[in-house]
Amino acid sequence: xxxxxxxxxxxxxxxxxxxxxxxxxxxxxxxxxxxxxxxxxxxxxxxxxxxxxxxxxxxxxxxxxxxxxxxxxxxxxxxxxxxxxxxxxxxxxxxxxxxxxxxxxxxxxxxxxx
Amino acid sequence: xxxxxxxxxxxxxxxxxxxxxxxxxxxxxxxxxxxxxxxxxxxxxxxxxxxxxxxxxxxxxxxxxxxxxxxxxxxxxxxxxxxxxxxxxxxxxxxxxxxxxxxxxxxxxxxxxxx
Numbered sequence: 001x002x003x004x005x006x007x008x009x010x011x012x013x014x015x016x017x018x019x020x021x022x023x024x025x026x027x028x029x030x031x032x033x034x035x036x037x038x039x040x041x042x043x044x045x046x047x048x049x050x051x052x053x054x055x056x057x058x059x060x061x062x063x064x065x066x067x068x069x070x071x072x073x074x075x076x077x078x079x080x081x082x083x084x085x086x087x088x089x090x091x092x093x094x095x096x097x098x099x100x101x102x103x104x105x106x107x108x109x110x111x112x113x114x
Numbered sequence: 115x116x117x118x119x120x121x122x123x124x125x126x127x128x129x130x131x132x133x134x135x136x137x138x139x140x141x142x143x144x145x146x147x148x149x150x151x152x153x154x155x156x157x158x159x160x161x162x163x164x165x166x167x168x169x170x171x172x173x174x175x176x177x178x179x180x181x182x183x184x185x186x187x188x189x190x191x192x193x194x195x196x197x198x199x200x201x202x203x204x205x206x207x208x209x210x211x212x213x214x215x216x217x218x219x220x221x222x223x224x225x226x227x228x229x
Contacts, residue, residue: 031214031215033216033217035219040221040222041221041222042118042205042207042219042220042221042222043159043205043219044219045216045217045218048214048216050214055214056214056216091159095215100147100209100211100215101161101164102149102151102161102164103161103217104161105151105158105159105160106158107157107158108158
């Protein structure tokens with residue numbers, strides 16, 4: 001297992017375009033989390049899954065954002081009609097369901113909206 | 115709602131010296147977990163150390179140790195014998211069973227290590 005993988009590492013898109021990011025968690029981890037991090041700030045929670053169920057969404061996650069985790073494996077985060085304010089690092093993390101030893105993070109996807 | 119506050123945007127330390135990063139948090143819960151994460155420049159975030167709130171003993175991981183003061187809701191990180199590789203952003207974080215172990219992060223402290 002190579003840890004948590006995120007793809008792509010960088011994405012530049014024009015305002016108004018749709019983008020989709022992918023996260024592959026550690027295979028034994030039931031929980032998967034998405035966070036957004038802007039420059040010089042700590043990560044902000046967006047949403048999380050336990051297996052395939054999306055159990056919580058932050059108010060930060062407007063209706064332009066949607067996340068899925070089909071079959072409880074990889075997850076995708078889609079942003080529709082991107083805005084310049086969406087420019088940020090999008091982090092994925094995973095953890096086992098029944099313990100809290102901390103998250104394993106991916107390297108993130110840096111989104112730039114021009 | 116839980117909050118995590120890191121009041122030091124930047125800190126610097128001389129190589130081989132000791133530095134302490136501060137963190138305070140606010141919660142009405144009695145059972146929770148606290149973490150310090152390290153984010154090196156352009157690299158992924160990694161867990162440094164973890165503390166369970168019901169344990170009075172402060173956690174230690176090699177050169178990293180914490181000072182956990184539950185009543186004061188304080189959770190500082192001490193780095194001993196600082197190394198150049200310790201230069202990074204350090205985030206204090208809070209999590210508990212409610213909300214699916216959702217973790218709340220502070221704004222971070224950037225640590226510079228001088229050779």
